[in-house]
Amino acid sequence: SQQGEEDPQALSIQEGENATMNCSYKTSINNLQWYRQNSGRGLVHLILIRSNEREKHSGRLRVTLDTSKKSSSLLITASRAADTASYFCATAGGGADGLTFGKGTHLIIQP
Amino acid sequence: DTAVSQTPKYLVTQMGNDKSIKCEQNLGHDTMYWYKQDSKKFLKIMFSYNNKELIINETVPNRFSPKSPDKAHLNLHINSLELGDSAVYFCASSQAPGTGYSYNSPLHFGNGTRLTVT
Numbered sequence: 001s002q003q004g005e006e007d008p009q010a011l012s013i014q015e016g017e018n019a020t021m022n023c024s025y026k027t028s029i030n031n032l033q034w035y036r037q038n039s040g041r042g043l044v045h046l047i048l049i050r051s052n053e054r055e056k057h058s059g060r061l062r063v064t065l066d067t068s069k070k071s072s073s074l075l076i077t078a079s080r081a082a083d084t085a086s087y088f089c090a091t092a093g094g095g096a097d098g099l100t101f102g103k104g105t106h107l108i109i110q111p
Numbered sequence: 112d113t114a115v116s117q118t119p120k121y122l123v124t125q126m127g128n129d130k131s132i133k134c135e136q137n138l139g140h141d142t143m144y145w146y147k148q149d150s151k152k153f154l155k156i157m158f159s160y161n162n163k164e165l166i167i168n169e170t171v172p173n174r175f176s177p178k179s180p181d182k183a184h185l186n187l188h189i190n191s192l193e194l195g196d197s198a199v200y201f202c203a204s205s206q207a208p209g210t211g212y213s214y215n216s217p218l219h220f221g222n223g224t225r226l227t228v229t
Binding site: 048104 | 203
């Protein structure tokens, strides 16, 4: 299975601190994507990193990908209360099984 | 200007009933999906569909059937509902590039339909 697994399952930090979440997967991938899910809402795409890329930035988000270790990390800098949500990584292997999601990291930003 | 919309938002029904969830996207995407999110927030793909092919996750019971009247709609019909079908169902769409099954495009999700089977 290509299922990603996020670590930690839950993370609580103070506003202004940086938050780091990790994702590990099992097989080769075409790309890896990160999504955010606010309570009671659908998932929102944050960033996509291809298998030949090592790092990508988008605003306060920084994503790294290490295909040799089959892992990725999502860093949110200068966290805000509005960043409180669940964060999921999803892998695409290029096959017919589409995106495979991990179980998510629940991030709580304390004001 | 909701991009992917699902109805209803909540659905409470009894075991054995048949129900449908509707999904519409106004993004002009050519591929639509149904995902199931269980109580532990685990998301699992059920179907992906474009105007060429329906791909079914083999673990999905045949009581579940997607129906697409046109490119902008992918409805989910569920027969003989069971307690274990209780979950949140998400519709999503993407513009899959080129041919084949490359998922190099972000998915756009609806806000989900919370199905409770009693």
